[in-house]
Amino acid sequence: MRPFHYDKPATATDAVTNFRPGAQYFAGGTTMVDLMKLDVMKPARLIDISGLEKGRYDFIKWSGKSLRIGALTPMTKLADDDKVRARVPMLSDALWLAASPQIRNMARIGGNVLQRTRCPYFRDTSYEQCNKRKPGSGCAALDGGVTRHHAVLGTSDKCIATYPGDFAQALVALDAVVEILGEDGPRSLRFADLHVLPEARPDRETTLAPSDLIIAFSIEDADFPRSKYLKIRDRESYAYALASTASALRMDGNTIADVRLGLGGVATTPWRAREAEAALRGGPATEAQFARAADIAFAGASTTDENAFKVELGKRTMVRSLLETARMEG
Numbered sequence: 553m554r555p556f557h558y559d560k561p562a563t564a565t566d567a568v569t570n571f572r573p574g575a576q577y578f579a580g581g582t583t584m585v586d587l588m589k590l591d592v593m594k595p596a597r598l599i600d601i602s603g604l605e606k607g608r609y610d611f612i613k614w615s616g617k618s619l620r621i622g623a624l625t626p627m628t629k630l631a632d633d634d635k636v637r638a639r640v641p642m643l644s645d646a647l648w649l650a651a652s653p654q655i656r657n658m659a660r661i662g663g664n665v666l667q668r669t670r671c672p673y674f675r676d677t678s679y680e681q682c683n684k685r686k687p688g689s690g691c692a693a694l695d696g697g698v699t700r701h702h703a704v705l706g707t708s709d710k711c712i713a714t715y716p717g718d719f720a721q722a723l724v725a726l727d728a729v730v731e732i733l734g735e736d737g738p739r740s741l742r743f744a745d746l747h748v749l750p751e752a753r754p755d756r757e758t759t760l761a762p763s764d765l766i767i768a769f770s771i772e773d774a775d776f777p778r779s780k781y782l783k784i785r786d787r788e789s790y791a792y793a794l795a796s797t798a799s800a801l802r803m804d805g806n807t808i809a810d811v812r813l814g815l816g817g818v819a820t821t822p823w824r825a826r827e828a829e830a831a832l833r834g835g836p837a838t839e840a841q842f843a844r845a846a847d848i849a850f851a852g853a854s855t856t857d858e859n860a861f862k863v864e865l866g867k868r869t870m871v872r873s874l875l876e877t878a879r880m881e882g
């Protein structure tokens with residue numbers, strides 16, 4: 553690991569105003585330290601935000617049906633919150649099914665949504681070709697690499713790396729908003745606008761400026777007791793999703809009044825299946841309708857020989873998640 557400076561500012565304002573080029577925030581450190589050891593991320597300065605203002609950004613607050621969560625809330629704390637589990641189980645499921653207990657205890661939800669891809673060529677600097685790590689160098693995955701885990705939605709001819717996280721699929725489905733403290737003061741951003749497609753610039757993963765600090769996530773309408781996160785992976789623990797679905801339903805008798813769908817393991821960014829949602833709204837909650845919506849969700853998929861199975865797997869995951877959600881109380 554390369555030498556770096558370490559700062560521990562007392563306040564969020566100090567963290568942002570004293571930010572210098574080459575610095576990087578560090579919350580639980582479970583992504584940062586990995587990537588620094590691998591020499592993929594090389595910050596000259598680490599800004600430790602884990603203890604900012606004695607826990608001011610570690611909170612879970614309900615106000616009616618609105619939920620606001622501090623960005624420094626540990627994954628475990630949010631996953632284990634009784635009200636969250638009862639009122640919006642997909643948020644809790646997505647965290648419980650991620651990583652390991654030790655990582656969930658250390659990691660904070662702000663760092664979680666900004667975790668980097670697990671593409672092996674991104675994480676191994678002995679590969680020269682990686683447009684995400686080294687813009688313009690090519691893509692070892694597309695150039696004959698192993699692509700079983702790569703994305704089938706939102707890809708470009710420059711990068712097909714999968715967005716690896718789970719929690720973000722629930723946030724995007726719930727229309728979450730990201731609260732940010734930047735050099736010009738506080739602002740907010742739709743969670744759906746936080747991550748960007750790889751297109752020509754896979755190295756640019758979010759719309760944040762380097763000094764932007766995420767301080768909270770808010771969800772105006774978080775009351776979805778009939779919701780779940782279904783994650784399919786190679787082994788049942790401590791593995792990233794091959795395909796996952798965050799699904800939420802509101803029923804009016806037998807008719808779907810509202811539906812939310814976030815797809816994981818299959819796309820380059822947290823993926824909202826809006827067209828599939830539109831096809832379901834106002835119709836019956838049947839397996840045939842869910843299968844039709846899944847076809848719509850994956851209509852634009854682009855595959856390699858090795859990851860083509862993700863289209864069928866992704867559809868089946870979505871249908872099963874919706875069927876199980878429909879059987880829930882709510």
Ligand SMILES: Cc1cc2nc3c(=O)[nH]c(=O)nc-3n(C[C@H](O)[C@H](O)[C@H](O)COP(=O)(O)OP(=O)(O)OC[C@H]3O[C@@H](n4cnc5c(N)ncnc54)[C@H](O)[C@@H]3O)c2cc1C
Nearest residue numbers: 579580581582583584650651659660662663664717718766
């Ligand atoms: C072996 C292993 C298995 C894993 N499995 C899964 C899994 O199955 N599912 C899953 O979802 N995740 C998984 N993870 C990823 C893990 O959940 C993330 O590493 C973790 O959530 C990141 O949070 P952190 O607080 O440690 O972030 P850090 O490592 O501290 O930071 C991550 C990034 O976010 C930035 N950052 C952090 N906080 C902020 C903030 N408030 N504002 C602005 N920038 C910020 C940092 O600069 C850095 O770039 C796994 C990780 C490991 C090591």
Ligand code: SF4
Nearest residue numbers: 671682683691711712
């Ligand atoms: S898929 Fe993306 S991250 Fe992986 S090697 Fe290609 S450019 Fe790099």
